[in-house]
Amino acid sequence: MSGVAPPWAVLLVPALLIVLGYGAAAGTAALRARAAGAAPVSGLTAPARESARLLVQRRRTIPGTDTLLWRLGGALVPVAAVLAALVIPLGSTAVSDPSVGVVWFNAMEVVVWAALWMLGWGANSVWGLVGGYRFLIQGLSYELPHMFALTAAALGAGSLRVGDVVAAQEQVWFAVLMPAAFVVYLVSALAMAFWGPFGTPVGRDLAGGVAAELSGVDLLVLRAGRYVFLAAVAAMAVPLFLGGGAGPLLPGWVWTLVKTAGVLALLVWLGHRLPAVRMDRFTEVGWVVLVPVTLLQVLAVAVYVLVR
């Protein structure tokens, strides 16, 4: 079922992620333009224009920064996204298909915790630090339900290998078999990409939060990294819950891209529609509602695997 791609495919992963991330950014800009009453088409070029602006913008310098951690934090966001995406199969081929691919994805996606906290800390700004702390609380709230959602998919396949998870969905997609886990995965995808309702770590009420003091290239790296990361978590939903590259007529890699684009569009639209969630509220929801729900989902999947 699953093969391993040639080494040059490593370069394909960031390229595809950037294309998908650009699409997400353009979609966001188009939605914003429509909400503002302008023509949505102008949103298609908005990310490019904004990138060019940030590239030529001069970097702001701040006294007392911890430059090492600050720069490292910014760079880690896109790097973590690419590393996490290495295990995602395109069609039936992944750059790498380790026996613990699901855990690998989880470990790389947690790196963003460290990245955002470093960004917030390094800027020597109270807004940044509060933003970094907000993301840590957000992480502690979404991570456990997220892990149980991943566990449910791995349990249904009886393997932590992403290729095996895809293979196990030949009969029925896991999104149908374990809807609660899929929904929780989408919620945690929004949360881990600090996107939409979970965007308070970079929220406007904090003057930009961890991004408050960023400017020029640094800000571009963070913003682009966030869209790339959103694309990576959307892409991971496809092999985990949506049958990977399975589909009629078209080849597997096209189906993977189509489904990824669909999930990404859903996430972008949700991010545009939903109001911001306060962390003190989401924490209780995460621990009191989502954790038991996902636990029950894992139990249901375990029973299903036994009686199947």
Next chain:
Amino acid sequence: MVGTVVFAVCAVGAVASGVAVFVVDSMARATFALLASFLLTGVAILLLGLSYLGVLVILMMVMEMMVMAVFMIMYMMNPAGLMPMTMVHNRAGSLAVSGVVFLLLAAGIVLVPWPEREGTPPPDPTLALGEAIMGRHMLVMMLVGLVLFATMVAATVLATHRGRYERYGDDLRRGRPDDPIGGGLDR
């Protein structure tokens, strides 16, 4: 060969960043130096073929160090290291003790005739581990689960300064708990 080089880099890096934890002034940097040390040892464990445990160490350490960073900033007097200060006692003695311990351990490691390897690694060590803790070693898993649960309860009880009387009033008659921070479920 590549494995040896990677291991050498990881080993030296892990020890160096471990030393850096106690050398750097900034507490944030100390936390991330410790994280770097853990990540590099995680890679060393990956090199042993223990893919699950290696990735688990990486995953857990990132989360744990981020929680650590919060407490570092909370309890250290000089979190950013902007005004360097030394917070050590008995440095020479500690250095001597740890040096002697290292020499003893190293002597033991070099001198002990280690047994020959018996058998070969299983094709999937993760599966072997899973079958062990769900089979013959299930007692370990059960104890680990109990200990972790007890830790969660005990740590929460120790760390919180408000009990049910603060939340529900002296006669526990308050309908809604009086919490400084409300939750999301409107309880």
Next chain:
Amino acid sequence: MMLETYLLLAAALFSVGLFGALSQQSVVMVMMGLELMVNAVIVAAAALWLYTSPERPDGQVLVLVAVTAMAVEMAMGFAVTTALFRARDVDMVDMAADLADHRGSGGHGGHGGHGDHGGHGDHSGHGGHGNPEHHGGHEDHGDQGDPEDHGGHRGHEGSGNHGHHGDGGER
């Protein structure tokens, strides 16, 4: 040969952690040393598993137990630190020596009741801008606290061979 190399790495990590745990005064830094030591155990257990008995899963199980021990150590350590800090504004191991043998030491004085308002105001101060004169600052709050209490505090510091944090500038 690789087994010895891995064990030497573990020994080095263990020694570094031991140095930290013995020499550091702050509870958090002591815990970092402990974590390094547990990490050394993880490396040693994994290497021993692969190079002596890879057919038996015991080495892997030991690694799992060590990882759990690390999590438990961290959770309980910070819980105790928080409880101690709440109760009497203590964040240094030397000031939490309740179980130590205090013969000939003025240490008891420092254990009175530090959980006064002065302590809490001070806490936010040192979290925010990293004032090295933390305990010097504590003296400034003397109007809120109990003078005898502070006397005991000073006495403890003087006797405990680490007078520097009474006057944080000296290093």
